[in-house]
Amino acid sequence: MGKPQKNAISPTRVEDYPEWYQQVIKASDMAERAPVRGCMVIKPWGYALWENIVAQMDRMFKATGVKNAYFPLFIPINFLEQEAEHVEGFAKECAVVTHHRLEKGPEGGLVPGGPLTDPLVVRPTSETIIGDSFSKWVSSYRDLPLLINQWANVVRWEMRTRIFLRTSEFLWQEGHTAHATDTEAIERTHMMLKVYTRMVQDYLAIPVIEGRKTAAERFPGAVDTLCIEAMMQDRKALQAGTSHFLGQNFAKASGIRFQTEKEAEDFAWTTSWGTSTRMIGGLIMTHGDDDGVIMPPRVAPAHVVLLPIYRKPEEREQVMAYVSELADTLRKIRYADRDLVVEIDDRDIGGARGWDWIKKGIPLRVEIGPRDMAKDSVFVGRRDHGHREKTAMPREAFISGLTDILDEIQDHLFQRACRFRDDNTRKVDDREEFYAWFTPKSVEKPEIHGGFALSPWCGDAACEATIKEDLNVTIRCIPLDREEEKGKCICCGKPSNGRVVFAKAY
Amino acid sequence: MGKPQKNAISPTRVEDYPEWYQQVIKASDMAERAPVRGCMVIKPWGYALWENIVAQMDRMFKATGVKNAYFPLFIPINFLEQEAEHVEGFAKECAVVTHHRLEKGPEGGLVPGGPLTDPLVVRPTSETIIGDSFSKWVSSYRDLPLLINQWANVVRWEMRTRIFLRTSEFLWQEGHTAHATDTEAIERTHMMLKVYTRMVQDYLAIPVIEGRKTAAERFPGAVDTLCIEAMMQDRKALQAGTSHFLGQNFAKASGIRFQTEKEAEDFAWTTSWGTSTRMIGGLIMTHGDDDGVIMPPRVAPAHVVLLPIYRKPEEREQVMAYVSELADTLRKIRYADRDLVVEIDDRDIGGARGWDWIKKGIPLRVEIGPRDMAKDSVFVGRRDHGHREKTAMPREAFISGLTDILDEIQDHLFQRACRFRDDNTRKVDDREEFYAWFTPKSVEKPEIHGGFALSPWCGDAACEATIKEDLNVTIRCIPLDREEEKGKCICCGKPSNGRVVFAKAY
Secondary structure (H helix, E strand, C coil): CCCCCCCCCCCCCCCCHHHHHHHHHHHHCCEEECCCCCCEEECHHHHHHHHHHHHHHHHHHHHCCCEECECCCEEEHHHHHHHHHHCCCCCCCCCEEEEEEEEECCCCCEEEEEEEEEEEEECCCCHHHHHHHHHHHCCEHHHCCEEEEEEEEEECCCCCCECCCECCEEEEEEEEEEECCHHHHHHHHHHHHHHHHHHHHHHCCCCCEEEECCHHHCCCCCCEEEEEEEECCCCCEEEEEEEEECCCHHHHHHCCEEECCCCCEEECEEEEEEEECHHHHHHHHHHCECCECCCCCCCCCCCEEEEECCCCHHHHHHHHHHHHHHHHHHHCCEECCEECCEEECCCCCCCHHHHHHHHHCCCEEEEECHHHHHHCEEEEEECCCCCCCCEEEEHHHHHHHHHHHHHHHHHHHHHHHHHHHHHCEEECCCHHHHHHHCCCCCCCCCCCCCCEEEEECCCCHHHHHHHHHHHCCEEEEEECCCCCCCEECCCCCCEECCEEEEECEC | CCCCCCCCCCCCCCCCHHHHHHHHHHHHCCEEECCCCCCEEECHHHHHHHHHHHHHHHHHHHHCCCEECECCCEEEHHHHHHHHHHCCCCCCCCCEEEEEEEEECCCCCEEEEEEEEEEEEECCCCHHHHHHHHHHHCCEHHHCCEEEEEEEEEECCCCCCECCCECCEEEEEEEEEEECCHHHHHHHHHHHHHHHHHHHHHHCCCCCEEEECCCCCCCCCCCEEEEEEEECCCCCEEEEEEEEECCCHHHHHHCCEEECCCCCEEECEEEEEEEECHHHHHHHHHHCECCECCCCCCCCCCCEEEEECCCCHHHHHHHHHHHHHHHHHHHCCEECCEECCEEECCCCCCCHHHHHHHHHCCCEEEEECHHHHHHCEEEEEECCCCCCCCEEEEHHHHHHHHHHHHHHHHHHHHHHHHHHHHHCEEECCCHHHHHHHCCCCCCCCCCCCCCEEEEECCCCHHHHHHHHHHHCCEEEEEECCCCCCCEECCCCCCEECCEEEEECEC
8 A cells, every 4th residue: 555556646757747747846745836826835845955955056156255135125117117228138027016005995805005106016136226236336446346146036927837947936046246357257157157057967966068048049138148058858958047247238237337446437347147946847857757856865855764664552662762863863964064854754654654755855765663673774765766675774884874875876866867868969960850850759749859959050040040930949058168060050051160059948 | 544533433322323223234334225115235244144143043943843935925915805804903004016017108118017907915924825825734633733934025015114123125034833732832932932032142142031912012813922022222122023822813814724633623723933134133233332333253244354464565475375374274163053254354445444344343353464473473353342452362372262252252242231231121110210211311312211111010901001102111021930029000000910021112
């Protein structure tokens, strides 16, 4: 009982990937839809993951000299007017606050009262308001560089939402820096991309390609947009972080001027960079299997669950004492900058108990009953592979080898994801092959196509547009480490200097 | 030059306390008014303090079994209608979102577009939406207790604002728990109050009185409201945290039902408890002096600033190398659950440099020049007392004694604040004396009055109202540890069982 014959998640990934994603989240108890359109409630298991990501990334930011600050939730509408004038792709779907009071309406319910003379926008990003602060904070080269990050909630009114991937409200960080020279700002743009790569690869165990966006895919107003792109298990790309070099454009729009060392006046050179709770969606779609989520140990909300096993009530006390003592021992072990998090699950719900933790993706499940105690051994199940099999281990060996096992799981997840990506990435030089690569395998499963294509591109936006129009495939990035390679554009056949990454994308 | 003749902050506390408060914040660079009415920008020095408070308190919460989660920013208006019906003191000053788009208006500017059928309220608290979640999450006694906390921004449309003390948007945490029995819920209410006391006394170095609110001051809907009350340097009380036992009232309003162990159906017993960025205002007003903020070491954004001193450019390299090496050594020292934070300030701005750090309230300033290096000594200035004098110390003694010095400062701040509070607290039994105690000393300085009065009260709300009406003085709390003591009510003269804390309050 409790142990399903087949898989814990229905449908499976192959049967219906988008629906699998929703079901995995539900089964893991990470988050759920809120009673507010397009918003989510992040439940403790999902939020603890986010906290671990935040803590680790925050440490990395600070190590580069970045400091955190907090800017207001609301933005005066005229701040955005300025931006709307300058920026083509200006996001207009915002929550607008027009009243500051609730009043009893004619029918007894509550209605908005106290209209505001100037409506306020709930920040879709804090860019303009941070720019306003920077313009006040910077007056001399001595004030530079200014290296600021904010952790906050932002709102973009989304019509089609999916938990973690696209929600009207989400949590993110946005970094903004101002520099005295372009060289320094460009260096910072790359430095923060490297931080993202390190975070996503070394902690979330998601392999990424570092690259540069084409002009068409660039952040509006940016001179250069760098990004990291990952492949999900439906072979689509997910952008896991971006870092923008904004030149002096943003400084000019916000009035960030400074006096140079030579007493001339100049505009600052700025950057911005961001990641969000979307990374959690990426983690689920990279590692999850048909039994649920799989948490990489370095960011897992908990590392080990201890499952006491006893038949007779009189055994309970003894087993629980043994389990508690083991938990205390394990909790003193440090792993990836934190103490190990150990759960004890004593619920009397049969086999459903172990499956709950499999669905949640905890790296290790440890069963302990009187027989194990007698042998001073533990019965260990790993979540990363063969997780339905369990292995007996001497207690001491388990304790002393625990961080190695966790490292092994972390590494295994990363290697498996690399293999999946590489298996579904192909150098394609022929136009016909390219179109076939991106053609869905069947009408029922439009999501199953080839994956990433590394193909030559001439650099012309028209070719990019044609491919997008035909296949809904975009250039995800021009890899930073790509080699010069003479070829013929996959679209028009004109000369190309190298390959770019084409893919369908989230 | 740079060293003011008198004080760094003008006006002083005695000259104009409210204005002193604004100036201290400005001089410390902790925060500033945002370009949005009633909102603040929390700058890095202020935000780092908040981060330290959050980290420490979060650790304390988790040690009691609490888990964090995140609920949406927006609340459907009908959620509040329900509350508005039940609750007398329902807060109506809310930001209301009525549109979800920005459009070009007839005059070219942006105007709200896409009206919402159902307006949304920006959370003034997440109470109702958390209640809605709890009603779905709880169905059996096995699901209890449910112990949830949220760190978030909330908005209450305030007319008169003061940075940290009262702003339209502020940062806070709200804890919500549900239990199977009233005993357990009451125990939790007290447990969380104790956490607040520990945080505020042991970390912020602010002495507090733990007490219970009178019915008139109780949180609307609560059965019992516990609080901690501190005295600021203008002798007014500041409530630094509250913890509410809500009985089954909240569970009934939100439909939090569960099946008991005996298979009966019952409503859960709930609690809620909160603290906010207001604590920072309390910290400033408790410890600050006429030279600026004073940071208690255990939560200080940084512990030590190293100030390299050199006259000739050729000395620079040598001094900086020595300073960097010292900084590296100090950064490896742990203090109050964190690595020491050490700043190096190499700005060439004369005496203003040291004063900048005095105004910011950093616990220790350390000057290092060629002469100190020759003697392998450092020149140390403490912020807590006699901070204009500096003492030479052997480098090794400074390093090995550093955490003791920080503990000494922490303790000294706490003891000084206790002394101030005790000096300005009086047992008052006579009505005339009571009125005199709360009468301002002069028209120019209405804020200077006696302080706290510990006086007998009969328990009648009418007496409480009279005193509030006459003096703008309220019962801050009925101390939890008060002794039974026969007396006569300070207002009506009828019998009283013990003293309560009367004060003017923020």
